Amino acid sequence: MADFHFQGTSALALDAKGRVTVPARHRESLVSLAGSQLTLTKHPEGCLMVFPRPVWEGFRAKVEALPMAASGWKRIFLGSAMDVEIDSGSRMLISPELRAAAGLVHDVLLIGMGNHLELWDAQRQASAEAAVLQQPMPDVLQDFSF
Incomplete structure (x- = not known):
């Protein structure tokens, strides 16, 4: 698997059919890495995770290996997962359920979140980011150098 990292934010718009255009800066990596095959699923913070299919397969294996005590989370991640492809118009279709x-x-x-992407409602993401910025810096970032 090629070395890649998704980063940055793209402001986009869903069309009337629930499709969103994949930005050119991510499209080439997604096509070469996954042959345009993606998997979308729910994220616990209220957005969607967008995985290139090979990355999804690794994530799915980890979720499948979770103990029975995590069956609710398994249901959220696996039960809501949908396979999609980037179409000839460079768009991906988001199902009504996931929207x-x-x-x-x-x-x-x-x-861009490294090995995957997140798809957020713009207002929901702004609220989530504002809430994060109101919190103190987490301990895991205390030694992080800016």
């Missing part, structure tokens, strides 16, 4: 779960209506943000 509703993430509150996606029109204005969305596609955010």
Whole structure:
């Protein structure tokens, strides 16, 4: 698997059919890494995770290995997972169920998160970011150098 990292934020819009155009800066990596095959699933923070299929397969294996005590989370991640492809118009179709779960209506943000992307409703993400900034710096970042 090629070395890649998704980063940055793209402001996008869902069309009337629930499709979003994949930005060129991510499209080439997604096509070469996954042959345009993606998997979308719910994220606990209220957005969607967008995985290139090979990355999803690794994530899915970890989720499947979780103990019975985590069956609710397994259901959230695996039960809501949908396989999609980037179409000839460079768009991915977001199912009505996943759009509703993430509150996606029109204005969305596609955010690079290293080995996957997150798809957020723009207002929901702004609120989530504001809440994070109101909190003290977590201990795991105390020794992080800026």
